[in-house]
Amino acid sequence: VSSAATQPPRGTRLPGPPTSRRAATLRAREAPGDGRRTATPVRVALLGLGTVGSAVARLATRVSLDGRDIHLTGALVRDNARAREAAGVPVTTDVDAIVAARPDIAIEALGGAEPARTIVLECLRRGVHVVTANKSLIAAHGDELRAVARASGAALRDEATVIAGVPFLATLARRPLACEVTSVTGILNGTTHFLLSAIERGETFAGALAEARRLGLAESDPSSDVDGIDASEKLAILVRLLGRLRLSPASVARRSIADVTPHDLQHAAILGGTLKPVAHAAWSGPTVHAFVGPAFVPASHPLASISGVTNGIVLTSASGPLFYGGPGAGPEITARTLLDDVAEVARGERLPWPEDGTAAEAAASPQVSWLLRISSPAPLPGGSDLADLLASHGVFVRRGSESSDPGAGESRWLLTWPVVKVRVDAALDAVRGATGCAATAFRSVEDTHAL
Numbered sequence: 001v002s003s004a005a006t007q008p009p010r011g012t013r014l015p016g017p018p019t020s021r022r023a024a025t026l027r028a029r030e031a032p033g034d035g036r037r038t039a040t041p042v043r044v045a046l047l048g049l050g051t052v053g054s055a056v057a058r059l060a061t062r063v064s065l066d067g068r069d070i071h072l073t074g075a076l077v078r079d080n081a082r083a084r085e086a087a088g089v090p091v092t093t094d095v096d097a098i099v100a101a102r103p104d105i106a107i108e109a110l111g112g113a114e115p116a117r118t119i120v121l122e123c124l125r126r127g128v129h130v131v132t133a134n135k136s137l138i139a140a141h142g143d144e145l146r147a148v149a150r151a152s153g154a155a156l157r158d159e160a161t162v163i164a165g166v167p168f169l170a171t172l173a174r175r176p177l178a179c180e181v182t183s184v185t186g187i188l189n190g191t192t193h194f195l196l197s198a199i200e201r202g203e204t205f206a207g208a209l210a211e212a213r214r215l216g217l218a219e220s221d222p223s224s225d226v227d228g229i230d231a232s233e234k235l236a237i238l239v240r241l242l243g244r245l246r247l248s249p250a251s252v253a254r255r256s257i258a259d260v261t262p263h264d265l266q267h268a269a270i271l272g273g274t275l276k277p278v279a280h281a282a283w284s285g286p287t288v289h290a291f292v293g294p295a296f297v298p299a300s301h302p303l304a305s306i307s308g309v310t311n312g313i314v315l316t317s318a319s320g321p322l323f324y325g326g327p328g329a330g331p332e333i334t335a336r337t338l339l340d341d342v343a344e345v346a347r348g349e350r351l352p353w354p355e356d357g358t359a360a361e362a363a364a365s366p367q368v369s370w371l372l373r374i375s376s377p378a379p380l381p382g383g384s385d386l387a388d389l390l391a392s393h394g395v396f397v398r399r400g401s402e403s404s405d406p407g408a409g410e411s412r413w414l415l416t417w418p419v420v421k422v423r424v425d426a427a428l429d430a431v432r433g434a435t436g437c438a439a440t441a442f443r444s445v446e447d448t449h450a451l
């Protein structure tokens with residue numbers, strides 16, 4: 001990181017193409033056309049100096065961008081009385097001071113929709129490029145921010161918002177024809193994947209959560225991960241980019257992973273698959289079917305073979321399934337991805353802006369298989385009685401597995417043939433009413449993606 005005290009000559013600080021009036025005045029002083037690099041530092045402001053912002057500050061002392069140092073012009077925080085690791089970076093609670101320090105690029109790692117939206121809008125309006133890791137911001141306000149950025153000539157980059165450890169958003173944005181996509185099925189949240197992988201090894205949900213907290217993988221309030229809020233925001237970003245549809249994260253059907261047991265995973269394996277924390281969206285015209293939650297994934301599906309904190313995503317594209325996988329989003333990899341975005345912006349590389357989006361409409365529930373769990377402290381009705389009751393509601397059983405435990409009663413796991421959700425809900429209501437059993441259903445991911 002170069003000295004915080006000195007600033008480069010005014011005309012050298014904006015690295016992007018001179019699309020704004022301010023940038024145009026700087027064109028003459030940019031890098032010479034003979035390919036020689038200027039040593040002008042890239043001036044970067046940090047919006048947020050928490051887990052991600054601090055990781056960026058640390059990384060910025062060790063790397064250069066195309067031979068250019070990173071000069072951290074200041075960091076915006078909520079409480080500047082706290083001692084900070086990032087020695088030498090001026091810390092402030094004043095947004096005006098951040099902009100007055102004339103950064104070329106602001107890295108936004110504040111989190112949440114506000115005040116991040118207001119602050120980012122302010123930066124973009126003033127021609128400061130923005131690179132963000134904030135999925136809540138982009139999922140809720142991406143279109144508004146992009147419109148302001150386009151008008152001012154500033155760049156807005158968001159590779160770090162979805163599986164930062166696997167850079168692929170920019171690739172998809174650059175290749176709209178090769179990557180024409182009609183559905184997305186992914187494991188987009190490393191924390192829930194870690195939890196289900198631990199439950200698969202026999203841990204209870206509470207035990208797995210305690211371990212995730214010990215390892216720094218789960219927040220003290222884990223609801224955003226466990227209840228699928230985080231994944232629904234990432235899904236909305238993907239549907240906007242790939243389906244050109246504006247999908248509100250709040251409209252995504254969500255199911256928590258908190259009631260998944262080691263027995264569920266054991267019997268899912270017996271039935272030929274596993275349970276994974278899946279985010280799925282499929283679209284046709286303006287209609288989208290989207291859900292987030294634990295889902296039965298057949299063993300042959302690419303997502304079945306990854307575990308732990310690994311993320312993966314399968315896209316149904318015009319040319320066949322595309323599979324991206326790798327580490328999720330720890331602070332270090334997020335910092336690297338943010339600085340790679342900064343480097344691209346500093347080189348003047350621009351992504352095509354996404355086409356105008358259409359408001360997404362809810363699609364009818366598709367026919368898919370379901371993994372049913374029916375359990376009771378008392379003996380369960382005979383297998384054929386249960387199957388008949390389900391069949392009377394149009395739900396037909398493909399295969400089943402059961403366990404009995406003197407302490408915990410009996411449980412049966414039934415994998416159905418494809419059927420719409422409304423029939424499954426009615427059938428399980430009937431089972432509960434007729435037998436007093438507890439009953440739940442996990443959606444399945446169809447095995448149409450074998451690579």
Ligand SMILES: NC(=O)c1ccc[n+]([C@@H]2O[C@H](COP(=O)([O-])OP(=O)(O)OC[C@H]3O[C@@H](n4cnc5c(N)ncnc54)[C@H](OP(=O)(O)O)[C@@H]3O)[C@@H](O)[C@H]2O)c1
Pocket residue numbers: 047048049050051052053076077078079080093108109110111112114115133134135136160161164329330331334
């Ligand atoms: N953590 C990860 O591994 C990770 C990975 C990928 C993406 N992300 C995303 O990156 C973003 C930041 O995450 P994080 O884990 O770094 O969060 P964090 O540790 O809570 O840090 C947030 C930072 O923003 C500052 N801040 C928050 N509200 C502010 C306000 N109203 N005014 C001024 N400053 C404010 C905080 O100031 P104080 O320091 O004074 O509290 C803190 O420095 C989130 O959108 C997250 O989803 C995180």
